[in-house]
Amino acid sequence: MARQTADRDLAPLLDAARRWIDACLVEDGSLFAPGRLLWTTANAEILQRDFVDRPDSGSDGFMAKLERQLADAGGAAQQFAAELLWALLLFPSNTGAKTKREHVERAWSWSGEPLPAVGPCLDDQVLRGVGSAGTAYGNLRWKELAYLIALLRALKAKAQEQRRAVLTNYDQFVGWIDSVPRDGDRQFRHMLRWFAFPDRVERMSSNKDRRRILEAYGVARRRELRDWSDRQLDDAILTLRRAQEAAHPGQNLDFYDPPLSDRWQPEDDDDTAPTDAAPSVREPAPPPARNVTPADAGAPPVNLILYGPPGTGKTHWLRQRMTEYTDAPSQVDPDTWLHETLSGFGWRAVIAAALADLNRPARVPEIRAHRWIQAKAKQRGRALASVQASLWGYLQEHTPQTSSTVNIAVRRSPFIFDKREAGDWHLLPNWQEQDDEAASLWQTLKGGPSAASEAILRYKLVTFHPSFTYEDFVRGIRPVRTADDGRTEFRLVDGKFKQICDEAHANPARRYALFIDEINRANIAKVFGELITLIETDKRAVFDANGRLVGGLAVHLPGDEEADTVERPFGVPKNLDIYGTMNTADRSIALLDVALRRRFRFEEREPRYDLPEMDREVDGVHLGRLLRRINDRLEYLLDRDHRIGHAYLMHAHGLDDLRDVFERQIVPLLQEYFFDDFSRVALTLSTQGAPFVAQHAVDFTSLFSGTRNDGVPGQRPRFVVTPREEWTAESFRGLYAGIEA
Structure with a gap:
C-alpha cells in the first residue's frame, strides 16, 4: 500500500502509530509518560462509567463537556483520555497539527500536570494526518470516542499475546473488530485497520x-x-x-x-488527499459537467434506447450523457442545489433544520411556511396544504416520553423536539448529537451552495433485471429497516422513476434524466404499467404553482387515493429525458413490447472496425480485421445480434493482452452464445495457426470394456480449449489472413 503521498512520506506517522499500538494497545503503557500504566482495563471502565454511561446534554462544545464528565475520574483516567484524543485525531488531515496538540494538552492538564516533553508523537509531521475524515467525524467525535472505549474494553479482556495476534494478523483483526458492537458506521475502525496494516489496507477513513x-x-x-x-x-x-x-x-x-x-x-477535484466522510448512499462522482443552461429545459423531452451487441460502447455513451445532467459545485444554481440536497433527506431532518434556521420556538404553520419545508413539499410532489398533518406527526413522534405537553402513545428516537405550553415547538439542546442526519443537513444548508464540495446529479440510474417490478420502479410496499431500533417495517416506498419525476417537477428550469441499463431484461409492460402512456412526449404533465394539472396527462398512483395526505396526481414532466440501453445478445429488439417501441427512438450501436484503436496492429495482428472476421462468422452461424463489440479489443497493446481477452472474455462469451456447443466455438475460432480449441477423437474401446450397444457411437469428438501459452501471433492472424489470401 502507499506509504508515501505525492507531497510527503507517511513513515513518521506510521512509526508513531506502531509505537502506540505496541505500547498502549498490546501492553498497558503510556504514549507520553513512559513507565506509567494508563491504557488499562481499569481506566477504560472509568471512562465507560463517566463518559459513555453519563452523557452530557448541554449545548457546550465537545471538550467542555468532556472536562465536566471526567472531573471526578482521577488524574490517571484524565491522562488516559488525553492519549485517547491523540489516537482519534491522528488520521484526519482536516484538523491542523496545532489544534490537535492543544486538545491533547488541554485534556492532560485536567490531571493537574503539564504534558511531559515527549518525542516525535506530537511533531507536525505526525499530526498532519493522512486524509480528510469529513465534518461528520468532528461533529460526532463523542461517538467515535465511545466506540474507541468499546474497542479497548474488548481488547483488554484478552491476554497480552492474544492482543498482539489480533493487531498483527489481518484475518484475526477483522474477525475481532466485527464482533465489537458499534453505534452506526464508525470511521475509527477504518483508521485503526490502516494503522495496524498499512501494507494491506488503503488509507481511507470509510x-x-x-x-x-x-x-x-x-x-x-x-x-x-x-x-x-x-x-x-x-x-x-x-x-x-x-x-x-x-x-x-x-x-x-x-x-x-x-x-x-x-x-x-472528478477532474475538477484538486484535493488529492482522501476525502472520505461518513459513508452515504449516492451515485459515484461523474466526470466534470458540461453545464446545461436553463434554456435547455424547454427542449422537447428525449426518449431514446441504444441497442447493439455487447462491447459496442452503449454504457460509455450513457456515462458521457450523464455529464450533461451534472452540475459541478461552482456551476450549480441555488434552486437546483437546494432541491437536490433536500432529496437525500427525510422530513424529520428537514423539520429540524428549519427550526434551527428559525432559531426560536415556532408553531406548525410557521414551520410549514419555511422555505425549506416548502421546497421539500414541492420535491415530494405534495400540496402545501397537505404537509401540516405530516409536520404534526413527525414533531410528536420524535418527542421524548418525559414531555408533559405531548400525549401520544407512539414515540420514536431520536428524541429531538418538544412543545412548550404556549403551543410552539423547539429543538432540544442536544438535538445535533441525537440526530446525525438532521445535524448533517443543517450544516450543509447553513453552508449554502458556495460551500458545496460535491457535484449535483440531476439524474438517476437503474438497471433492469428479470425480477424487477412496478413496485421497484414506481411505487410499492416494501420492507424498510428503521434506523431507530433496527426493526423492519412495511411501508409505501417510491421507486427511482417516481423520485426523479418529482425532482424534475420541483425544478422545471433544469433538465433531469433517468438512465435505464439493460432495459430489455425486465418485463416492460409490468414495470411501466399504466405509465407507459405518460412517457410519450406529447402527454408529458405540466402543473401550475398550486399543483393543478394544466397540460398533458396525470394519474393517481396506487396508495394515494385513500391516503390521509393529499398528493398531486402523478405525471411525467417535460424536463425529464429517458435513456435506455439494451444488449441484443440477451434479447432481440424484435421481442420488445410494441408499446415501448412506439414511444422510444432507437439507435443501433454496431461494432466499429475503423476506430484508431482498432485500425492498428498488435504484434503483427490487425485488431479490426481480426474482429471483423469473428463477427462475420458469428453472423453466419447465429445472427447479427450476437456479434462482439470493439471494446473487447481496443485496449489490447500486446500479445499477452490479446490472450487475456480471448481467455477471459471472448471464449466464455462464445460458450454462452452456443450453449456450450464447443464444436461451434471451435468453428468460430478456426485458424491457420495453433488452434484455440483442439479436437480429439475418443474411442469407445478406450473407455469401456463391454460390448458396444446399438446406437452408441464407436468414436466421439472431444473439444478442449488449448493453453493460452500456445496461442501465438500466427494463431490470431490465421483467423483472417489465410482466408483473405
Whole structure:
C-alpha cells in the first residue's frame, strides 16, 4: 500500500502509530509518560462509567463537556483520555497539527500536570494526518470516542499475546473488530485497520471511496458493493492495486494521486488527499459537467434506447450523457442545489433544520411556511396544504416520553423536539448529537451552495433485471429497516422513476434524466404499467404553482387515493429525458413490447472496425480485421445480434493482452452464445495457426470394456480449449489472413 503521498512520506506517522499500538494497545503503557500504566482495563471502565454511561446534554462544545464528565475520574483516567484524543485525531488531515496538540494538552492538564516533553508523537509531521475524515467525524467525535472505549474494553479482556495476534494478523483483526458492537458506521475502525496494516489496507477513513474506486475500475457494480464487507473491499482493492503496480512498474502509486485518481475522481477535484466522510448512499462522482443552461429545459423531452451487441460502447455513451445532467459545485444554481440536497433527506431532518434556521420556538404553520419545508413539499410532489398533518406527526413522534405537553402513545428516537405550553415547538439542546442526519443537513444548508464540495446529479440510474417490478420502479410496499431500533417495517416506498419525476417537477428550469441499463431484461409492460402512456412526449404533465394539472396527462398512483395526505396526481414532466440501453445478445429488439417501441427512438450501436484503436496492429495482428472476421462468422452461424463489440479489443497493446481477452472474455462469451456447443466455438475460432480449441477423437474401446450397444457411437469428438501459452501471433492472424489470401 502507499506509504508515501505525492507531497510527503507517511513513515513518521506510521512509526508513531506502531509505537502506540505496541505500547498502549498490546501492553498497558503510556504514549507520553513512559513507565506509567494508563491504557488499562481499569481506566477504560472509568471512562465507560463517566463518559459513555453519563452523557452530557448541554449545548457546550465537545471538550467542555468532556472536562465536566471526567472531573471526578482521577488524574490517571484524565491522562488516559488525553492519549485517547491523540489516537482519534491522528488520521484526519482536516484538523491542523496545532489544534490537535492543544486538545491533547488541554485534556492532560485536567490531571493537574503539564504534558511531559515527549518525542516525535506530537511533531507536525505526525499530526498532519493522512486524509480528510469529513465534518461528520468532528461533529460526532463523542461517538467515535465511545466506540474507541468499546474497542479497548474488548481488547483488554484478552491476554497480552492474544492482543498482539489480533493487531498483527489481518484475518484475526477483522474477525475481532466485527464482533465489537458499534453505534452506526464508525470511521475509527477504518483508521485503526490502516494503522495496524498499512501494507494491506488503503488509507481511507470509510468505505465510500473504496466503492467508488472499485466501480470506476469495473470490479463490481454499486448495488453489489453496498453489501460487501470490509474484508471483501480490502481484498478487491489489494488485487486492483497489484494489477496497477504491474501496469505502472517502478511508480509509487496511490489511489488519491495520478494516474490512479484520474480514473475515479472528478477532474475538477484538486484535493488529492482522501476525502472520505461518513459513508452515504449516492451515485459515484461523474466526470466534470458540461453545464446545461436553463434554456435547455424547454427542449422537447428525449426518449431514446441504444441497442447493439455487447462491447459496442452503449454504457460509455450513457456515462458521457450523464455529464450533461451534472452540475459541478461552482456551476450549480441555488434552486437546483437546494432541491437536490433536500432529496437525500427525510422530513424529520428537514423539520429540524428549519427550526434551527428559525432559531426560536415556532408553531406548525410557521414551520410549514419555511422555505425549506416548502421546497421539500414541492420535491415530494405534495400540496402545501397537505404537509401540516405530516409536520404534526413527525414533531410528536420524535418527542421524548418525559414531555408533559405531548400525549401520544407512539414515540420514536431520536428524541429531538418538544412543545412548550404556549403551543410552539423547539429543538432540544442536544438535538445535533441525537440526530446525525438532521445535524448533517443543517450544516450543509447553513453552508449554502458556495460551500458545496460535491457535484449535483440531476439524474438517476437503474438497471433492469428479470425480477424487477412496478413496485421497484414506481411505487410499492416494501420492507424498510428503521434506523431507530433496527426493526423492519412495511411501508409505501417510491421507486427511482417516481423520485426523479418529482425532482424534475420541483425544478422545471433544469433538465433531469433517468438512465435505464439493460432495459430489455425486465418485463416492460409490468414495470411501466399504466405509465407507459405518460412517457410519450406529447402527454408529458405540466402543473401550475398550486399543483393543478394544466397540460398533458396525470394519474393517481396506487396508495394515494385513500391516503390521509393529499398528493398531486402523478405525471411525467417535460424536463425529464429517458435513456435506455439494451444488449441484443440477451434479447432481440424484435421481442420488445410494441408499446415501448412506439414511444422510444432507437439507435443501433454496431461494432466499429475503423476506430484508431482498432485500425492498428498488435504484434503483427490487425485488431479490426481480426474482429471483423469473428463477427462475420458469428453472423453466419447465429445472427447479427450476437456479434462482439470493439471494446473487447481496443485496449489490447500486446500479445499477452490479446490472450487475456480471448481467455477471459471472448471464449466464455462464445460458450454462452452456443450453449456450450464447443464444436461451434471451435468453428468460430478456426485458424491457420495453433488452434484455440483442439479436437480429439475418443474411442469407445478406450473407455469401456463391454460390448458396444446399438446406437452408441464407436468414436466421439472431444473439444478442449488449448493453453493460452500456445496461442501465438500466427494463431490470431490465421483467423483472417489465410482466408483473405
